[in-house]
C-alpha cells in the first residue's frame with residue numbers, strides 16, 4: 001500500500017512483522033503491541049528502527065516509559081467511523097511527547113485526513129482515492145481552527161486575543 | 170446576539186465549499202453512500218422516509234430577525250414553503266434535494282448560520298434556557314457559555330467519530346429550563362461560597378430507549394476550566410463508550426455500567442493532564458464573547474401602560490393570552506412574549522415562510538430584532554415593552570401564533586413520527602392535532618392548568634415522552650398503531666421519569682384516554698394543585714382505575 005507522508009506518496013521503508021514471523025537482524029520493523037509486550041528486551045536490543053502497532057483498545061500509557069526509543073507508532077482504524085485512535089494519537093503526541101512517525105492504518109479515508117493531521121498523525125496508509133489531492137484538500141480546507149491541539153495551530157480564540165493586543169499597542 | 174467575525178465567516182464559507190465538493194464527489198460516485206453518510210450528517214442532511222431533511226442549527230435557540238427571514242427564504246426556495254421547529258431548538262426542512270443542499274447552506278452562511286453537527290455521532294447543537302438574558306432568576310447568561318462550547322466543538326478533530334451523538338445543555342439559572350438532567354452533559358450554573366459563579370457538571374442523563382437521570386460528577390467547576398473539563402469527559406467517552414451496540418453507545422450507558430463514582434474518577438484523572446493548559450479560558454476571552462450578549466438598549470417606559478391595562482379589562486382573549494403567554498422580564502416595563510406554534514388542531518412546531526417573515530417584522534418593530542426558539546417547539550419575542558403588548562398580540566393573532574395555551578394541555582410536543590420519520594412505529598403529529606381539537610375550549614384549558622403532553626413516534630423519544638406529565642409513545646402491535654401512556658414525567662429541577670400506566674391503547678382511543686386522565690385529575694385535585702402535583706400525591710391508581718374501567 002502506498003504511504004502518504006509529507007504530502008507525497010513514498011515507498012514504505014517499514015516492514016510490518018506478523019507475530020509468528022522471525023525477527024530479522026536489521027531493517028525497520030513494526031510489531032504488534034502484544035509482541036512488544038512479550039519481546040520488549042529483544043526488540044530494544046536491536047539497532048534498527050522500531051515501531052509498534054496499537055489496536056484502538058490497547059493502552060497508550062503502556063508505551064510511555066519507552067516512548068523515546070520508538071521511531072514509529074501505528075494506530076488502527078478498524079472502521080472509519082470508529083474514532084478511538086484520534087484520542088490515542090493526541091495522548092501520544094501531547095501527553096507522552098512522542099516525536100516519531102505517527103501512522104494511521106486501516107480504514108483511512110481521504111475525508112478524514114484533516115482530523116487525523118490535527119490530532120498528530122503524520123503518515124497515512126490511505127485506503128482509497130487519490131491521496132495527494134486529498135492531502136492538499138485536508139491542508140487547505142480551513143484557514144482557521146477552533147481548538148488547540150498538538151498540531152501547533154493557534155485557535156481562533158488565540159488569534160482574536162492577538163488582534164486585540166495589537167490594537168491596544 | 171453573537172455576531173460572526175472574519176474568522177467565523179471564513180470558517181462557515183470554507184465548510185460550505187468543502188461540502189459542495191463532497192456532494193459533487195458523491196454524485197460522481199467517488200464516495201460510497203456509506204462513506205458519505207457521516208459527511209452529510211455532520212452537515213445536517215438526514216435521509217428520511219420521502220426525502221432528505223435539512224436540520225439547521227439555531228445555537229442556543231437565539232435568532233435575529235434577519236436570520237428568521239433567511240429561514241423563510243430557504244423554505245420558499247428549497248422546500249415546500251414551511252419548516253418545523255424541533256425540541257432541539259433547531260429548524261428542520263423536510264423536503265430538500267441533495268443537489269440543492271450546498272446552495273441552501275451557502276445562503277445560510279451569509280446570515281451567519283449553518284447546519285454543522287446537527288446530526289451524526291458528534292457534539293450536537295448546545296441548548297440553553299430560552300429565556301436566557303431576560304429571566305429574573307438568572308445568575309449569568311448561559312449563551313455566553315454555549316457559544317464558547319459551540320466554537321470549541323465545531324469540527325473538533327478528536328470528537329467527530331464518537332460512539333454516538335452527544336448533547337450538551339446549559340442553564341444559567343438555578344431554575345432549570347434546559348432539562349440539564351436529561352442530557353449527555355448538563356451544566357447548571359450556581360455560585361460557590363464566595364459568590365463566584367461556576368457550574369455543576371451532570372453527566373449521563375438522557376431519554377431514548379433507556380431513559381436515565383444524569384449524575385453530578387462535579388458539584389462545582391470554576392468557569393475558566395469549562396473546556397478542559399468537557400474535553401476530559403469527551404475523551405473518556407470516546408475511548409471507553411460502547412461501540413458494539415448502537416443502543417448502548419450513549420454516555421449514559423457507560424456511566425451506568427461503570428458507576429458515577431468511577432466515571433468521576435476517570436474524568437478527574439484525565440482532567441489532571443488537561444487542566445491549566447491551552448483550553449483554559451482567560452477572563453478577557455470570556456468577556457469578549459460576553460460582550461455579544463450585552464442587553465439591548467431598552468427605551469424608557471411609562472410606569473403604567475394605559476392601553477394594555479384597558480385591553481386587559483375589556484378583552485377576554487387578550488387577558489387570557491397575558492396570563493398564559495406573557496412572562497415577567499428583568500427590565501422594568503418589559504415582558505417576555507411566548508408565541509404559541511400550537512394552534513388548535515395544527516401540527517406542533519410548524520411555521521410557514523409567511524409566518525416566519527411576519528415574526529421577523531414583529532421582532533424588528535417590538536423586540537430589538539431578536540427571537541428565541543424553545544425546546545417546547547414555540548418561539549419567543551424576548552424584549553417587548555408592556556405598552557406594545559396589544560400591538561404584538563394583534564400581530565400574532567393575524568398569523569395564528571397568539572393561541573393562549575402556553576404550558577396548557579394543547580401546548581403539545583410531538584416528534585415528526587410516521588408522517589416523516591423512517592424509524593417511526595406510529596404517527597405523532599395527528600395524535601397531537603386530535604388532542605388539541607378535543608381540548609379546544611380555552612376556558613377549560615385554563616381551568617385544567619399546567620399540563621405537558623409529549624408524544625414520540627417510537628422508543629427513540631425525540632418527543633421527550635418520558636418527561637411529559639402525560640407521555641404518549643407510539644408502539645407497533647402487529648402492524649397497527651398503539652400508544653403507551655406514561656404519567657408523572659417532568660423535566661425541571663425536580664426531574665422525574667414517567668411511569669407506564671397500563672396496556673397501550675389503540676389509535677382511535679387515545680383522545681378518550683387523555684380525556685379520562687384529565688377528568689380524574691379534575692375530580693381528585695386539591696386547591697392549587699397542578700396535574701403533576703396531584704399525580705405525585707395520589708400516584709397511578711385513580712388514573713388507571715378510571716381509564717381501564719371505561720376502556
Ligand code: SF4
Nearest residue numbers: 584590593626627631
Ligand atoms: S421518536 Fe422515533 S419516530 Fe419520533 S422522530 Fe424520533 S426516531 Fe422518529
